[in-house]
Amino acid sequence: MALGWYWTGALLCVFVAVLAADIMGLFKSQNQFPVEGRTVVVTGGSQGMGKSVAILLAQKGANVVIVARTAKTLEAAIQEISAAAKSPSSQRFRHISADLTSPSAGAQIIAETTSWNNNRPPDIVWNCAGSAHPGLFIDTPIEVLKSQIDTNYLSTAYLAHAALRAWLHPALKSTSSQSSAEPRHLIFTSSIAAFYPIIGYSAYSPSKIAVRALSDTLSQELQLYPASTPVRTHTIYPGTIFTAGLESENLLKPRITKSLEESDGGQTPEEVAAASLKGLERGEESVVTAWLGMAMRAASLGSSKRNGWGILDTIMSWIVSVVMVVVRRDMDGKVRKWGKVHGTEG
Template sequence: MLFSRKWDPKGKHCFLTGGSSGAGLALAIALAKAGAHVSIVARNQERLQRALEEVEKARKSPEQVFRCYSFPVNTEDGSAAAIKAASEPYGGRCPDAFFLCAGASRPGFFVEQSEDSIKRGMEQTYYAQAFTALAATKAMVKQGIKGKVVFCSSILGYFSMVGYSTYSPGKFALRGLAETLQSEFMLYGIEVHLAMPGTMYTKGYEEENVGKPKITLKLEETDDGARPEHVADVILKGVRNGKFHITVDFIGHVFRASSAGASVRNSYAFDWIYGLIGYVALPVWRKSVDTTVTKHRAEHEEYLRERGLLSS
């Protein structure tokens, strides 16, 4: 590992979903600065154009190609169409690396959910990346491209708490998919990475907080969070260095090491230390979370009554 060659995005065609904002856009800019060709995909054409202008500002050479494409990526057909369109400027050759950042969070209590909202949660958190990965790797395998697939899950793919019943399941599922493909894609020379960032201060985070349960906001009030630019830099560094699980900060490292199971380790020299810290500290932290939730019970009952979800 110490002498392995680092991945260099310079001259590579990098395809990003969720590329019009947040971590997706920040990664697109970071890749542009590193000399990559960049294709960004999202639904909203107006936001895509603004994002493309930001990517253009990071240009390092006149040879770089920057394009944006408006496609839904929550189906295999939509993802395949987006990849086909992005491949056309390269004579049909599919991208070398796929950064899958599409997703959204709409927190709420489980008893407020419906069959549709639970399905929509999986669509926004899991299918929006899984179907792109499916279409991407079919093209890569067919063309013999030994590239990269980078999933963007969340620290809430390691643990969860009140308010995230429609978000965390999909993020846990992404880990299961990435763990499977990390093994399976050794058959094709395709490397898989799984980014697990914590809170990011983005427009999407602001929108998420509008309807977020008060108890969830209470539990998160000490969360420092990070700028998407910092998160993008850490993810790209992890991809360059060949890391499988990529965590952004200290608490992320602790959760990663504590729940590693048989996953590929980042560092045998440090992961056992993070794991030991987690063994001692995480049960204490969890107890404090549970205590806070229990204290919220009376207020929550009143909330349910107001919405007709609890009999008087």
């Protein structure tokens, strides 16, 4: 999704701020997301962003477990992922077929991975699975409203719950020793739709906003636990990704939604995966994959934890919050005009 040409000024300000920070060396630090020798679970790993993430992790030396529903696509994907291994003789790869919307799936995935990983739970869990079913709210079947929450939020929550219990629950201390001194990482994948929902995503956006809220809540809740068992949470916020899923979405997408998204260049799964990894390596908790996402995130920071020292995020939020006054007025005007010309066809 995109918000149009009127972001140009805000993006220019963002560029200047980021460039200044980079010159001052604020972004230069050691890798805060090392994965070599660590075991990573990636959901949605058989295609799209998830598969691209898994391939990059393999190239960086990680042991990778991919999870999806269809065994056939999993088998094909694991061949590509293992072929990308940095150290083929020592790295290990596995695929698990599971219905992530089942309440028991999270515990099953963590248990299978732990058994396969020499009785150690995974070091990193990255939720990439998800889908969008666009449409106008009153035209959307009730079962779709539920399935979007199941697919995008509950599937993520189930796996996060199982992972954190394996890492932190007192009853499981005997099996939760870490394979290194590095913190564990719980990674969510939301969407820039969580920053600025637009017409046509009334079923999708709430599910991705829920993911953002869960991540923000856990970021604070995890402060309760001892420093000896550190866990960091992160959320990725991609925009349009060119996948087979997008082609299916576009068949359902209202024309007004397509009109509002015209200026979104989109990214390939490989580009999104690479940008996500770079953000994680910088230590960011809230990772955007393109300039538009950076501006939209700044406009809706609220109480979310800032990246780094928080100075740059705060300055950006001041700038973009002013721009948002114009953005919202302009977007609403376009929708009203569309309605007068085309009616409620979408």
